[in-house]
Amino acid sequence: MIKQGSLVAVLLALAACGGSSKPTLSLPPQTPALSNGEPTLRVADAALLGGAPAMALEVADGILSKNPNDVLAHLRKGDALYQLKRYDEAEASFTTALKISPSNTTALLGIGRIRLAQDPAVAAKLFSDVLAKDRANAVALNDLGIARDLLGQHPAAQTSYRAALALKPDMLAARVNLGVSLAVSGHEKEALEVLRPLASSQDMSPRVRQDLAATLALAGQDSAARQLLSKDLDPAEVSEAMVGLERLSQRPF
Numbered sequence: 432m433i434k435q436g437s438l439v440a441v442l443l444a445l446a447a448c449g450g451s452s453k454p455t456l457s458l459p460p461q462t463p464a465l466s467n468g469e470p471t472l473r474v475a476d477a478a479l480l481g482g483a484p485a486m487a488l489e490v491a492d493g494i495l496s497k498n499p500n501d502v503l504a505h506l507r508k509g510d511a512l513y514q515l516k517r518y519d520e521a522e523a524s525f526t527t528a529l530k531i532s533p534s535n536t537t538a539l540l541g542i543g544r545i546r547l548a549q550d551p552a553v554a555a556k557l558f559s560d561v562l563a564k565d566r567a568n569a570v571a572l573n574d575l576g577i578a579r580d581l582l583g584q585h586p587a588a589q590t591s592y593r594a595a596l597a598l599k600p601d602m603l604a605a606r607v608n609l610g611v612s613l614a615v616s617g618h619e620k621e622a623l624e625v626l627r628p629l630a631s632s633q634d635m636s637p638r639v640r641q642d643l644a645a646t647l648a649l650a651g652q653d654s655a656a657r658q659l660l661s662k663d664l665d666p667a668e669v670s671e672a673m674v675g676l677e678r679l680s681q682r683p684f
Contacts, residue, residue, distance in 0.1 A: 558571045
């Protein structure tokens, strides 16, 4: 069985795959990328999705300098700061968005994502608040599952992941998280039934492949983990990663 310390490390790594760290593309398709010669939020969205948070931050700040109450710009700024690991500033941006738009679920998700590592109970409350407003929010369900797992509430976490998958059957993060949760709660066989089909996916990103490899290794499936890691790492890096995972699995509860 995966130990609790290992679960924390794996789940927090997987949290970024849940979808809540990506911007909500809420602007209409016809919105131009430039307005009066200046970038719009569509440019910030593209930068965030393309892994260029510094550019997204610059665009959001430019918009906010002219309209300090632009909720979407505050949200994009929060997303950009989160990707830059400037978590206190990111939370401040999401909090400002909430002051302007108190029912904004994207801001609540952003703050909850930041709080996951520090206080999963607070994060769980924030994700539950989102679901009270939007029961069909698969991202909130997945994030709530992570918070519950970190609190040791594994059956409840699995219920959240399954609910997310019922809404979005192709939601990779929820499926991987479900496998982790099953493994840590003593259902290794069922966990592997959930995870193994993912190993052959052709469109899996290197990040998700490595997260899945970590889960397989922590569940005792070293061979499968090595095979996945070898898709992105050279043999020496694979060996180093496996040593690190072995140490992680030996951490105390």
